[in-house]
Amino acid sequence: MKVVVQRSKKSSVSVDGKLINSIESGLCLLVGVNVEDTLEDADKLANKVLNLRIFDDENGVMNKSILDVGGEILSISQFTLQADTRKGNRPSYINAMKGEDANKIYEYFNSKLNEQIKTYPGVFGADMLVSIENDGPITIIIDTKEKKD
Numbered sequence: 001m002k003v004v005v006q007r008s009k010k011s012s013v014s015v016d017g018k019l020i021n022s023i024e025s026g027l028c029l030l031v032g033v034n035v036e037d038t039l040e041d042a043d044k045l046a047n048k049v050l051n052l053r054i055f056d057d058e059n060g061v062m063n064k065s066i067l068d069v070g071g072e073i074l075s076i077s078q079f080t081l082q083a084d085t086r087k088g089n090r091p092s093y094i095n096a097m098k099g100e101d102a103n104k105i106y107e108y109f110n111s112k113l114n115e116q117i118k119t120y121p122g123v124f125g126a127d128m129l130v131s132i133e134n135d136g137p138i139t140i141i142i143d144t145k146e147k148k149d
Contacts (some may be wrong), residue, residue, distance in 0.1 A: 001031065001037045001045050002032045003029050003051060003141070003142050004029065005031070006140075007055065007137075007140050008016075008027060008028040010133045013122040013128050020123055020128075021120035022120075024071070025071040025072070025135075026066060026073055027066055028073075028134075029076065029077040030043040031081070032077075032078050032081025033082070033096065034054060034096070042105050042112060046112035046113050047062070048142055049066075049073075050066060053065050055125050067116060069088045070117075071117070072118045077106045077124045081096075083096075095127060099125070103125070129130075
């Protein structure tokens with residue numbers, strides 16, 4: 001799985017001009033599911049997101065997680081994060097998990113987050129308009145397929 005984590009002052013998602021979900025302070029996540037991903041990947045990624053220390057402490061140092069500061073999470077499915085751009089100029093999405101299987105993992109990931117922080121989803125598979133007021137700006141990319149040293 002790949003997720004783009006953005007510390008956000010406020011974020012929202014709309015479909016066909018209708019507001020679906022919004023948050024004030026917290027995290028906005030863009031989530032892409034790979035064909036090789038499992039529920040175990042979703043568990044690990046949820047744990048990493050919840051404990052990622054990207055919020056300022058009393059000394060202005062990014063030393064607190066969303067669990068420490070509260071707030072909410074807006075989680076948006078985005079298969080284009082799995083784009084392969086190595087050949088040519090047209091991205092290939094062959095590495096993106098398809099439909100129902102991807103949605104199962106995405107919903108499971110959101111449920112794991114929601115156990116500890118209120119998490120609002122977008123609409124899986126929809127053409128969404130996402131508005132993100134990035135705070136910092138702080139943007140972190142986490143990929144469960146990256147090898148550890």
